[in-house]
Amino acid sequence: MLKEKVCNYIDEIKDLLFEVSKEIHENPELNFEEYKASKLLAKKLEEANFKVKLGVADLETAIYAQHPNITEGKTVAILAEYDALPEIGHGCGHNLIATASLGASLALGKFKEEIPGKLIFMGTPAEEGGGGKIFMIEAGLFKDVDAAMMFHPSATLNMAGRGGLAVTTVRMEFFGKTAHASSEPEKGINALDGVVQAYNAISALRQHITSDARIHGVITDGGVKPNIVPDYAAAIYYVRALDDNYCQELVQKVHNCAKGAALSTGSELKFEIVGHSYKSRNVNKTLGNAFLENLKSLGVPIHPIPVGKGLGSSDIGNVSHEVPTIHPYLGISEKEINGHSRDFAKAAISEYGYKQMLNAAKALAMTAIDVFTDEKLVAEMNKEFQETRTK
Numbered sequence: 001m002l003k004e005k006v007c008n009y010i011d012e013i014k015d016l017l018f019e020v021s022k023e024i025h026e027n028p029e030l031n032f033e034e035y036k037a038s039k040l041l042a043k044k045l046e047e048a049n050f051k052v053k054l055g056v057a058d059l060e061t062a063i064y065a066q067h068p069n070i071t072e073g074k075t076v077a078i079l080a081e082y083d084a085l086p087e088i089g090h091g092c093g094h095n096l097i098a099t100a101s102l103g104a105s106l107a108l109g110k111f112k113e114e115i116p117g118k119l120i121f122m123g124t125p126a127e128e129g130g131g132g133k134i135f136m137i138e139a140g141l142f143k144d145v146d147a148a149m150m151f152h153p154s155a156t157l158n159m160a161g162r163g164g165l166a167v168t169t170v171r172m173e174f175f176g177k178t179a180h181a182s183s184e185p186e187k188g189i190n191a192l193d194g195v196v197q198a199y200n201a202i203s204a205l206r207q208h209i210t211s212d213a214r215i216h217g218v219i220t221d222g223g224v225k226p227n228i229v230p231d232y233a234a235a236i237y238y239v240r241a242l243d244d245n246y247c248q249e250l251v252q253k254v255h256n257c258a259k260g261a262a263l264s265t266g267s268e269l270k271f272e273i274v275g276h277s278y279k280s281r282n283v284n285k286t287l288g289n290a291f292l293e294n295l296k297s298l299g300v301p302i303h304p305i306p307v308g309k310g311l312g313s314s315d316i317g318n319v320s321h322e323v324p325t326i327h328p329y330l331g332i333s334e335k336e337i338n339g340h341s342r343d344f345a346k347a348a349i350s351e352y353g354y355k356q357m358l359n360a361a362k363a364l365a366m367t368a369i370d371v372f373t374d375e376k377l378v379a380e381m382n383k384e385f386q387e388t389r390t391k
């Protein structure tokens, strides 16, 4: 059976996958600077005869690698992340994402003659805030994709179908007028007061938003010396919600808080959205269930999605409104650990973490085979996608 052959091949190349995973882990690279990781992945794909483009969508570290054996059928994109976090390195375990996707792609490539369709490995930089996938969507790289898939490490839970929040980053800057803070304070306009009043107004707003939403910010500039009335102050906020439209409504409300603060202090306000907004996560349940079935066939236990727990945000959200997408989780630790932590980074090179990475690679490859070969599943997947996507 094809699925069995593909899984056996992933076991055969496990040392290669461990090595690549370890090397990426030992050389953590931040947003858009993943030069070593992207080069290493591109090299491994090239060695397996993939047609590799390193540097696409104006991103030097993005990869678009296509298996040359193309036959009539569906197009499956297997996505890889490989960026790290400042100070804690691979505290989100993206080294395991990269090699699970590499393993799945190499195994599918190995037996491509037996599988109809088009296979693409997409290396997507800067998940941690840079939104590499959004650049790749805008470059049209997802236009012909029928299904996109990747796995993400979790602490302990194996699950599919967990959502994510839309997030928009805003910057507010207040411009005032300097004056001697003691001898002539009446001549100054205090920009810091603008930021502080906006901060307090937003804190009051927080009581009156839905419980899924999150508004959290930091003051980045607050003046230079107490005896100078600050003429410049600024803050950055993340505004998040489950619903994309509600997220934008909250951005407006945050803007109003800032406007009110500017009016009451007499300062000038500059309010802007920073970078790309991440959309909510529209994970495809039909395809997610196929992934879980494949995972079960490997003897991996499945856990329910915890209810009432906080959610994060990812640029996979934007992909999930473009094409049917899955972003399932596999636990990489046997005991509870925090996400974005040094413990998580340690788990990302642990024996158990590697074992789960291999399971993820196998389940991804098997789910891709489902998309290539199971018309009924694809029809259901597409129906769900049309009903759930927002444009």
Ligand SMILES: [Zn+2]
Residues within 6 Å of the ligand: 092, 093, 094, 127, 152
């Ligand atoms: Zn992550």
